[in-house]
Amino acid sequence: MLSVADLKKSFNHTTAVEGITFTVRRGEIFGLLGPNGAGKTTTIRMVLDILRPDGGRIHFDGLPFSPATRDRVGYLPEERGLYRKGKVLETVLYFAELRGMSRSLARVEAQRWLAKFGLLEASGRRLEELSKGNQQKVQFIVAVIHDPDLIILDEPFSGLDPVNQIIFKDAVQEMKRREKAIIFCTHMMDHAERLSDSLCLLDRGKIVLEGTVRGVKKAYGRNSLHIEYEGDGRFLDLLPGVQRIIRYENAAELELTPGARPGDLIARINEGVEIRKVELLEPSLHSIFMRLVGNGEPVIVPVHGGLR
Amino acid sequence: MKKAFAVARWEYMEKIRSKIFLVGLLLTPTIMIAMGLLPGIFAQREQQTPRFIGLIDQTGQFVIPISDRLQSFYVLDNGQPAYFILPLAVGGGIDLEKEMADANRRIAEDRLIGYCVIPSSVLVDSVVHYRTSVVGDFRIPARVEEAIQQVIALRRAELMGISPSVMERLDVRLKVATIKVSSEGEEGRSSFEKVFFSAYVFLMMLFFLIATSGQLLVRSVIAEKSNRIIEILVSSCSPTELMAGKVIGLSALGLTQVGFWVVMGVVASTQFGMELIDAGDALLMTVYFILGYLLYSAIFIAAGSPLTTEQEAQQVTSYLVLILVVPIMLAIPAMQSPDALWLRVLTYVPPLTPTMMALRIPIQTPPAWEIGLTILLLLFTIYGAMVTAGRIFRIAILSTGKTPGFKEILQWARLG
Numbered sequence A: 001m002l003s004v005a006d007l008k009k010s011f012n013h014t015t016a017v018e019g020i021t022f023t024v025r026r027g028e029i030f031g032l033l034g035p036n037g038a039g040k041t042t043t044i045r046m047v048l049d050i051l052r053p054d055g056g057r058i059h060f061d062g063l064p065f066s067p068a069t070r071d072r073v074g075y076l077p078e079e080r081g082l083y084r085k086g087k088v089l090e091t092v093l094y095f096a097e098l099r100g101m102s103r104s105l106a107r108v109e110a111q112r113w114l115a116k117f118g119l120l121e122a123s124g125r126r127l128e129e130l131s132k133g134n135q136q137k138v139q140f141i142v143a144v145i146h147d148p149d150l151i152i153l154d155e156p157f158s159g160l161d162p163v164n165q166i167i168f169k170d171a172v173q174e175m176k177r178r179e180k181a182i183i184f185c186t187h188m189m190d191h192a193e194r195l196s197d198s199l200c201l202l203d204r205g206k207i208v209l210e211g212t213v214r215g216v217k218k219a220y221g222r223n224s225l226h227i228e229y230e231g232d233g234r235f236l237d238l239l240p241g242v243q244r245i246i247r248y249e250n251a252a253e254l255e256l257t258p259g260a261r262p263g264d265l266i267a268r269i270n271e272g273v274e275i276r277k278v279e280l281l282e283p284s285l286h287s288i289f290m291r292l293v294g295n296g297e298p299v300i301v302p303v304h305g306g307l308r
Numbered sequence B: 001m002k003k004a005f006a007v008a009r010w011e012y013m014e015k016i017r018s019k020i021f022l023v024g025l026l027l028t029p030t031i032m033i034a035m036g037l038l039p040g041i042f043a044q045r046e047q048q049t050p051r052f053i054g055l056i057d058q059t060g061q062f063v064i065p066i067s068d069r070l071q072s073f074y075v076l077d078n079g080q081p082a083y084f085i086l087p088l089a090v091g092g093g094i095d096l097e098k099e100m101a102d103a104n105r106r107i108a109e110d111r112l113i114g115y116c117v118i119p120s121s122v123l124v125d126s127v128v129h130y131r132t133s134v135v136g137d138f139r140i141p142a143r144v145e146e147a148i149q150q151v152i153a154l155r156r157a158e159l160m161g162i163s164p165s166v167m168e169r170l171d172v173r174l175k176v177a178t179i180k181v182s183s184e185g186e187e188g189r190s191s192f193e194k195v196f197f198s199a200y201v202f203l204m205m206l207f208f209l210i211a212t213s214g215q216l217l218v219r220s221v222i223a224e225k226s227n228r229i230i231e232i233l234v235s236s237c238s239p240t241e242l243m244a245g246k247v248i249g250l251s252a253l254g255l256t257q258v259g260f261w262v263v264m265g266v267v268a269s270t271q272f273g274m275e276l277i278d279a280g281d282a283l284l285m286t287v288y289f290i291l292g293y294l295l296y297s298a299i300f301i302a303a304g305s306p307l308t309t310e311q312e313a314q315q316v317t318s319y320l321v322l323i324l325v326v327p328i329m330l331a332i333p334a335m336q337s338p339d340a341l342w343l344r345v346l347t348y349v350p351p352l353t354p355t356m357m358a359l360r361i362p363i364q365t366p367p368a369w370e371i372g373l374t375i376l377l378l379l380f381t382i383y384g385a386m387v388t389a390g391r392i393f394r395i396a397i398l399s400t401g402k403t404p405g406f407k408e409i410l411q412w413a414r415l416g
Helices: A040-047 A087-100 A103-116 A132-144 A163-177 A188-194 A212-219 A234-238 A262-272 A285-294 B004-018 B019-044 B063-072 B096-108 B139-159 B164-226 B229-236 B239-272 B279-304 B310-336 B341-347 B353-363 B370-394 B408-414
Strands: A002-011 A014-024 A030-033 A055-060 A073-076 A150-154 A183-188 A198-203 A204-212 A224-230 A242-247 A249-254 A274-281 B050-056 B083-090 B114-118 B129-132
Touching: A002 A040, A002 A204, A002 B239, A014 A030, A014 A040, A014 A183, A014 A198, A014 A204, A030 A040, A030 A163, A030 A188, A040 A150, A040 A183, A073 A132, A073 B229, A073 B408, A087 A103, A087 A132, A087 B004, A103 A132, A132 A150, A132 A163, A163 A183, A163 A234, A188 B096, A198 A212, A198 A285, A204 A212, A212 A285, A224 A262, A224 B370, A234 A242, A234 A262, A234 B341, A242 A285, A249 A262, A249 A274, A262 A274, B004 B164, B004 B239, B019 B164, B019 B341, B050 B063, B050 B096, B050 B139, B050 B341, B063 B083, B063 B139, B083 B096, B096 B114, B096 B129, B114 B139, B129 B139, B164 B229, B164 B279, B164 B310, B164 B353, B229 B239, B239 B279, B239 B370, B279 B310, B279 B353, B279 B370, B310 B341, B310 B353, B341 B353
Parallel strands: A030 A183, A030 A198, A073 A150, A150 A183, B050 B083, B050 B114
Antiparallel strands: A002 A014, A002 A055, A198 A204, A224 A249, A224 A274, A242 A249, B114 B129
C-alpha cells in the first residue's frame, strides 16, 4: 500500500530524517516507534505531503503522491484540536468534504460513526462543550470518515481513559480486518507491542530496528525476567547479573547479562520482596527500545499496574 | 476547486455566526450615520447671541469701519449682528500695557471673546494682534482679519490719493469677492455633501470591512496553527485551495456585510433626503471596492500567516489598519482639490488606488484611460500579491514556535 524509500529531510542544517525506507501493507498495523524527536512526526508529515522531502520517494500502490491519493489517507494528529466553536456534525461534514466526500454521503457516514461512538445526541453541540474523550472521538471520526486506505494515527491513545482506549483499539482492529493499512505512531512501547504487526524503530532520524514484532522479539531471545511482586523493589536496580532493568510500581523486567542464571537471580529477588509471579520471556519492546536508544541506566516507570 | 469552496463555505458560516461579525454589522452603520449627522447637529448649535470683541486701536482710525463691516456681514438667524466691536482704547497716547492688562481681565471675566490690538505701525507693516481665550475657534480671528484687511486696503487706497468714487468701486468689488467665497460654499453644499458622503461612506465601508475580515482571517489562521488543525487541513487540500477558500469565504462575508449596509444606506438616505451618486459611479466604485478588498486580503494573508500568537496578530493588524487610515486622512484635502497632481500620483500607488479613485469618482469621473489603467494596475498587483501571499502562507502555516523574522519571510516569498 505505502512504500517509502530513502526519505530525507533536514531543517536549518539539522537532519530530522536520514534515509528512511519502509513498507506498509494492507491489513497491517505498522508501528512507527521512537523517542521524542526521533523523526516520527516529520516522516508522517512527509507521507501526508504537509512537508516536502529533501530526498527519497513515497508511493501509494505504486503511484506517486497526487490530489487523488490525498483523499485516500486519513490522519489523526498527535496534538488534538478541532474548531472549538464548531458544531460536532458540521465539523465532521466539513472535514469529510475536504477529503473529497460528497455532502450527502458524508452525512450518512457521519451519523453512522457518531452513533457508533455514542455521540449522536451531541451532533448539534459545540465541540468545546464535549468532554475531552468525546472530542477525541470526534477527531478520530474526522480521520476515518472518508474510509481511507491508509490511516495514520499519531499517539492515538494519549490522554484517553481505559474505556475509550478499548473503543479506539476495537475501531483500529476493525480497520485492519477491512484490509486498511494503518500506521501507528507512538513512543509507548507497550501499546505498540500489543497492537502492531510490524514495526520500525527510529532514533535520531534513522531506523535502528525493523521487522515484525514477533521476529524482533525472537531475535533478542528469552533472556528477560518478568516479575510481579509486593514490597520495596528499589534494591532490584543494583542486582548483579542484570544488565538492564525497567521497574514499574509492583513489577519489573530484568534483562539478564549473558551467562547469568535465572534461578539464582529469582532466589535473591525473593529475599527482598514477595514474588507473586515470575516468567522468563522475550524482552518487551520497551526493553529493546531502551537497549537501543537508552543510555543503560535503570529505568523507573511510574505507571500503575503490571507489565501486561 | 471543490475543496476551496468547502473551505469558503465553512469560513463563511462560522464567521457569520460570530459575535464580532454581528457587532461590526450593526455598529459600523451606526457610527457612519452618527458621523453623517454630527456636522448637522453642530451646524444647528451655531452661536445664538452676539459676541463682544474688544479693540485697542492706536491709529484711532479703524473702530468704526471695522465694526461696521463685521456687524453688517455677519448676522445671526435672529437678525442680531454676530459680533459687536467694543472700543477699549483708541488713539496714539494710550498706555498699551495697561490697556492690554485690562482687556485680558475682561476676557478672564468672560465679558469679551477676544480683543484686537492695532498698532500705529499697521499701515506700514500690516501687523495686528488678536488675543483670545478660545484659540480653537479659528473663525473669529479669520473674520476679524478679513475685516481689518479690507479696512486697511481702503485706507491705503485713500492715502494714495485715489478718488472716493474709485474707492467706492474698489470697496464694492472687495465686498463682492468676500461674498463670493461664502456663496460658493452655499452653492456647493449639496454637491459637497454628495461627494463627502459617497466617498466617505466608501472609505469607511472598505476600512471596516478590511479591518474586521482581515482580523478574522489572521485570527483563524493563527488558531488553526496553534491547535494544529492546519495539519489536517493541508493534508486534506493544497495550501492554495485553503487560501483561495479563505479569501472567497471572507469576501462573501464582506459582501454580505456591505450589501446589508448599502440597503441600510439607501433607506437612510431616502429617509433623510440625501442625494445619492448615480448608478454608473456606484458600479465603478463597487469594482474598486472589490479589487481593493482582494488586494488587502492578500496583504493580510502575507503579513498575518507567519504570526504565531494572538498578541502579535493584534499588533500587526493594527499597523495594517493604520495604512488604511491614510486615505481617510487624505479624503478632505482630496475633496477640496480633486485635480491636484499629488492626488493623481497617489492614485497609482496600488494600495491607495481603490480609495483614491473612490474619492475622485464622485467629484469628477476620471477619464476612461485612467479608469482602465488603474483597474489593470490593480489586477496585476492583486495577482502578484496573491502569488506572494500564497508562497508565504504555504510555509508559514506549518511554522510554529518562534515567529520568523522579516528576512526569513522575504526568503519564503521569493522561493515559494
